[in-house]
Amino acid sequence: MQLNKSLQSGFTLLLNGVLTLIVMFCFTTLILLVAGAPPLAAYYHIFKGSLGSWITFGHVIKTWIPLTLCSAGLIYTFRIGLWNIGVEGQIMMGAVFSTALLRWGADWNQPFGVIGLAFAAGIAGGAIWAIIAGFLKTKGGVNEIFAGLGLNFVAQGFILWLIFGPWRRPGVASMSGTEPFPYQLWLSTWPGLRIAPAGLALAIGAVLLTALILKYTRVGLNLKAIGNNAQAARLFGLNPQRNMILAMLLAGGLAGLAGNIQVTGVYHRLLPAISSNYGYLALMVVMLSNYNIWAAPLVALFFACLNVGSIQLPMVLRLDSSLSGVIQGSLVLATLAVQAWRVKRNK
């Protein structure tokens, strides 16, 4: 009986997934036809550009790391019912704080110590930015979406000011960013691939830790209780505001860590586009994985493939690389639609 039931729910899940994919494919194919592009060739190049070789797969993992870190963090804030749209700015501030520490400690002759401190600084940067949004929400009653957006704009302006102001390259200040760090301050990578093992380990660790915290600790239970019914949780003696700040802190810390890895492991300098929209993308990852921590890394991997694969499109097919965003968006919308349709039918 039990088996039968789980089989049935598994079958429904599969059916939903297939239905979602069909809807998504129909929509993107339509868009490609409108743009006058050959759909099959576009899909093929996205596939080849992401999973076609070890080098491109390395790029996929490089994108997967920050995406997964941010997604893991966002699970906390979604659990408690917060829309942490400020995650983008939290990545940026993590990157800024890390860069500040690396510049400051460049001549200490203690590369490992400095990199370690830079990690701490990155986490702190993201967490501080998240806490500001959190306090604006709990103390000021400012909607977290708008507080977060405002802070995103501030972080972007701050990075531009740093790159064109105090941290500009000697001679020419440009959008290409600050002076690269000395080589010994780069996060060591596997030869041939630009993946930092440390980053990969941290991303996997973040997923495991998040799963553990949510499932087995009081914190996880509290977040869930408040997210489901804040009124009841308050009567039960829980403090929603304090827990919201805690959730923001965890989310911001992980986003800051992602920013740090972008700086120390990928670009080795501060860029205006250091966050690469990964924060906004991570929000979609978490939505598509139905706020499930085990599904999030898989969805993040798929999104990373789409992002990396579509980089080829402008060169090969003269299409804009934003096709990946269209696919991702339509996928999330199709999921929501299929879900809702199923619920309606079962009523």
Added chain:
Amino acid sequence: MISDLNLTILFASVIAGAAPVVLAAIGETITEKAGIINLSLDGTILLSAMTAFAVAFETDSLMLGFGAAGIVGACVAGIVALFSIYLGQSQVAVGFVLTLMCRDLAYFLGNPYSRLQGPQASPLPLPFLKEIPFFGSVFCNHNLPVYLSLVLIFISWMYIYRTSYGLKLRSVGENPAASYVRGINPRKIQLAYTLCGGFLVGISGAVFSLAIKPGWGRPQGCEGVGWIALALVIFGGWHPVRAAAGAYFFSFLQVIGIYGQSWLPSVPAQVFQVAPFPLMIFTLALMHLAQKETVLSWTEEKAWIRTLIRMFSGTAPQSLGKPYQTD
């Protein structure tokens, strides 16, 4: 440097620059008055700006460009309405996904139209009125969309607060169950006004690509404005006139930023382009904070601050974001 600042030109450019923001903010105010949040503004504006330019470029007709943009805006709003009213999904979630997707869609489909010379709205000074000193050059020396934005402020206020249709609109946003008892179909009204608000947002996008920042490219230059319009609605207390006032303030900040570049050459130009956005959002947040109990008791004796605060305070429609479910 400061002597360059000609007040007439300054105010005229504020009025012109605010036009699309006013249109978007009023469109969203109408949508939210009916109880629906359309969070997708930032993407919708870009997608409709691209559509407007592409259609106007291909057909050489500005009117078709504006019309197509409005329809695109209404379609995106229609998706939000469909998902929330009929499928019971979170409006914030759907709106957010649409924000990102419409933006990418605009860049993707607009790629062939990047950096092309296309048609744009020409200035249309109003005869006689433009002769009035100062007033004439500030208000009556613009193109059609700018006049539209000025007129719309008044019309939308009239419609929402002084007509029976407006009363229905507000009642649906406040208490859909009660309006249902009175023989109004809340879902139909919500759908209609979400489409209507989306249409205005679409027109706002067209104003960008056909008048304020003519042309299409990546970035177009109107990125982020949708978020500002959304913030204006909330902190303008869901009142079209106050939301419009906020739009003029935002435009003022942007224009001042252009002057700021020449006053402070040491600060990089990019900072001035970004600065109006956080400044605007935090000004609004500050005004929001000013409505808290503690601040209100502190302003007890300071009459002018109280009136100032009251001018900008308002409450959200009671059922905002909660779609009406028939039992």
